[in-house]
Amino acid sequence: xxxxxxxxxxxxxxxxxxxxxxxxxxxxxxxxxxxxxxxxxxxxxxxxxxxxxxxxxxxxxxxxxxxxxxxxxxxxxxxxxxxxxxxxxxxxxxxxxxxxxxxxxxxxxxxxxxxxxxxxxxxxxxxxxxxxxxxxxxxxxxxxxxxxxxxxxxxxxxxxxxxxxxxxxxxxxxxxxxxxxxxxxxxxxxxxxxxxxxxxxxxxxxxxxxxxxxxxxxxxxxxxxxxxxxxxxxxxxxxxxxxxxxxxxxxxxxxxxxxxxxxxx
Amino acid sequence: xxxxxxxxxxxxxxxxxxxxxxxxxxxxxxxxxxxxxxxxxxxxxxxxxxxxxxxxxxxxxxxxxxxxxxxxxxxxxxxxxxxxxxxxxxxxxxxxxxxxxxxxxxxxxxxxxxxxxxxxxxxxxxxxxxxxxxxxxxxxxxxxxxxxxxxxxxxxxxxxxxxxxxxxxxxxxxxxxxxxxxxxxxxxxxxxxxxxxxxxxxxxxxxxxxxxxxxxxxxxxxxxxxxxxxxxxxxxxxxxxxxxxxxxxxxxxxxxxxxxxxxxxxxxxxxxxxxxxxxxxxxxxxxxxxxxxxxxxxxxxxxxxxxxxxxxxxxxxxxxxxxxxxxxxxxxxxxxxxxxxxxxxxxxxxxxxxxxxxxxxx
Ligand SMILES: Nc1ncnc2c1ncn2[C@@H]1O[C@H](COP(=O)(O)OP(=O)(O)OP(=O)(O)O)[C@@H](O)[C@H]1O
Ligand SMILES: [Mg+2]
Numbered sequence: 169x170x171x172x173x174x175x176x177x178x179x180x181x182x183x184x185x186x187x188x189x190x191x192x193x194x195x196x197x198x199x200x201x202x203x204x205x206x207x208x209x210x211x212x213x214x215x216x217x218x219x220x221x222x223x224x225x226x227x228x229x230x231x232x233x234x235x236x237x238x239x240x241x242x243x244x245x246x247x248x249x250x251x252x253x254x255x256x257x258x259x260x261x262x263x264x265x266x267x268x269x270x271x272x273x274x275x276x277x278x279x280x281x282x283x284x285x286x287x288x289x290x291x292x293x294x295x296x297x298x299x300x301x302x303x304x305x306x307x308x309x310x311x312x313x314x315x316x317x318x319x320x321x322x323x324x325x326x327x328x329x330x331x332x333x334x335x336x337x338x339x340x341x342x343x344x345x346x347x348x349x350x351x352x353x354x355x356x357x358x359x360x361x362x363x364x365x366x367x368x369x370x371x372x373x374x375x376x377x378x379x380x381x382x383x384x385x386x387x388x389x390x391x392x393x394x395x396x397x398x399x400x401x402x403x404x405x406x407x408x409x410x411x412x413x414x415x416x417x418x419x420x421x422x423x424x425x426x427x428x429x430x431x432x433x
Numbered sequence: 434x435x436x437x438x439x440x441x442x443x444x445x446x447x448x449x450x451x452x453x454x455x456x457x458x459x460x461x462x463x464x465x466x467x468x469x470x471x472x473x474x475x476x477x478x479x480x481x482x483x484x485x486x487x488x489x490x491x492x493x494x495x496x497x498x499x500x501x502x503x504x505x506x507x508x509x510x511x512x513x514x515x516x517x518x519x520x521x522x523x524x525x526x527x528x529x530x531x532x533x534x535x536x537x538x539x540x541x542x543x544x545x546x547x548x549x550x551x552x553x554x555x556x557x558x559x560x561x562x563x564x565x566x567x568x569x570x571x572x573x574x575x576x577x578x579x580x581x582x583x584x585x586x587x588x589x590x591x592x593x594x595x596x597x598x599x600x601x602x603x604x605x606x607x608x609x610x611x612x613x614x615x616x617x618x619x620x621x622x623x624x625x626x627x628x629x630x631x632x633x634x635x636x637x638x639x640x641x642x643x644x645x646x647x648x649x650x651x652x653x654x655x656x657x658x659x660x661x662x663x664x665x666x667x668x669x670x671x672x673x674x675x676x677x678x679x680x681x682x683x684x685x686x687x688x689x690x691x692x693x694x695x696x697x698x699x700x701x702x703x704x705x706x707x708x709x710x711x712x713x714x715x716x717x718x719x720x721x722x723x724x725x726x727x728x729x730x731x732x733x734x735x736x737x738x739x740x741x742x743x744x745x746x747x748x749x750x751x752x753x754x755x756x757x758x759x760x761x762x763x764x765x766x767x768x769x770x771x772x773x774x775x776x777x778x779x780x781x782x783x784x785x786x787x788x789x790x791x792x793x794x795x
Contacts, residue, residue, distance in 0.1 A: 241693050267699040278694035282712050282791040291708070292698035324791045337694075344698060 199246030225400035271341030331362025523587015607676025632674035683714030723783030
């Protein structure tokens with residue numbers, strides 16, 4: 169069913185994770201329902217520090233729901249989720265702690281339209297991390313430079329292209345110095361010409377050792393950046409493997425069908 | 434070999450598609466029906482203008498007493514001049530008139546300071562929230578100032594006090610009610626819904642009657658609130674219920690992605706509401722919000738039913754002066770003109786607010 173590549177130590181999956189280190193994200197038998205609809209079924213997932221994971225699967229398979237459970241934008245009803253050693257439950261302190269350590273980028277960027285780019289970036293560090301304003305501005309300019317957008321700092325989000333907005337959104341998350349970054353289809357609302365500039369920023373982030381959980385259908389990105397690709401369908405993890413194995417040698421018929429569909433389009 | 438792509442230059446539109454002639458044709462003569470309507474409209478305007486001009490200007494009396502006015506046959510503007518003080522402050526003591534003027538200047542100063550951003554936003558909000566207190570203190574007296582009984586307040590002064598204080602209090606109260614209506618705490622939510630729906634189900638006149646007749650019955654004996662204050666409370670309640678519904682619409686119009694992004698950054702829900710959601714919601718509903726403020730200003734004229742002489746009431750009273758009997762038309766024209774200036778000013782101000790800030794970039 170599942171093959172484990174021993175050639176690449178980075179890609180060892182949770183069950184071989186005996187190598188001392190605790191996983192930074194641990195999902196154990198996670199279940200979730202929307203009313204009567206069972207969205208997540210017994211999802212087990214362990215992510216080690218610095219691991220880059222791509223999640224793919226057909227529409228409605230529960231990919232967004234899964235990563236939104238990791239920072240409690242959605243509540244799970246069964247199983248346990250541990251992030252950075254802290255359990256996610258009704259305890260608002262725990263939720264606060266985890267949200268400070270986990271950044272997230274959305275399909276539609278969700279920048280605050282009434283604030284300039286710079287204000288977007290310094291708002292959370294000032295209010296959540298209690299950072300002095302000058303320091304927050306310095307940090308913000310540092311990350312804006314990194315995503316090549318510093319000259320737009322005093323514009324409003326509505327004046328930027330989609331690709332620029334998504335890069336700002338990534339910088340906004342990075343200003344909180346997160347340990348983990350979640351991406352929910354960060355490029356699927358973008359024109360083809362702008363996809364690359366966003367993927368490049370993400371690849372750079374991956375290179376620096378950020379722990380990343382990306383829902384995306386950019387298979388090129390998955391192949392070159394991911395340590396592990398996870399395929400979901402019907403609220404379950406159907407198959408997971410290293411990108412090479414996953415694309416060249418899928419084990420489950422459902423995965424094969426999905427891959428032949430997206431690769432032939 | 435590569436072919437180099439050369440974008441073609443833009444060409445001007447053909448002459449028949451430009452300029453005054455096209456504009457005239459599009460707007461007035463685009464079809465036979467439209468042409469007929471154009472001539473009809475011009476005819477009506479030509480029929481109305483001359484008699485109006487006669488009454489307003491040509492036969493009007495600008496200086497002179499009532500008899501000279503009656504002789505001239507046109508409008509009697511000297512009447513408005515003679516009764517000007519009555520129009521403005523009613524029977525408020527003239528030697529204390531500087532106090533309402535000072536209150537107005539205070540309002541103006543705060544307005545300018547806010548528009549010019551002479552102080553941080555938070556400070557400005559606090560000042561605006563507190564402004565009703567100095568207004569009532571300056572106009573009404575007490576705490577070191579000679580007090581003026583509220584029964585003496587009248588005219589434009591009364592209209593402005595009721596509506597300015599009404600707006601200043603009912604906007605924040607309406608926002609609180611809208612937030613309460615979304616609260617997770619059932620008791621708060623229930624109370625807010627009950628208040629909003631009760632008030633919205635009752636005409637303002639009824640609320641004013643209740644404020645004047647029924648409110649004293651509920652108050653503990655010995656405690657007495659002047660009729661003016663009761664009416665002010667009634668107006669505030671009425672207006673804030675409507676504003677709450679306007680604001681609620683705005684809150685619903687802010688995408689859920691905004692609060693999700695804020696939550697994912699670790700922001701507290703209250704911080705998110707105050708600085709992320711509410712500013713966007715209020716920007717979205719600025720036009721209906723300004724509309725509610727204009728409605729409030731005009732609705733204050735209903736206080737006449739409980740015996741208060743506001744600007745409209747005083748206009749009626751002014752032409753009952755034995756010396757100036759019979760100049761109702763002038764009184765009401767003047768009254769309408771002032772109301773129109775105030776409402777139009779508010780509406781233009783709302784427009785300019787809409788065009789400013791981030792809204793321009795959406
Ligand atoms: N708030 C909700 N209430 C009820 N059902 C929901 C809700 N959110 C999502 N669902 C349903 O849950 C299922 C999984 O949704 P989810 O958004 O996680 O899918 P996805 O894999 O991210 O799909 P997509 O590729 O379209 O984004 C879908 O069938 C969706 O209709
Ligand atoms: Mg999704």
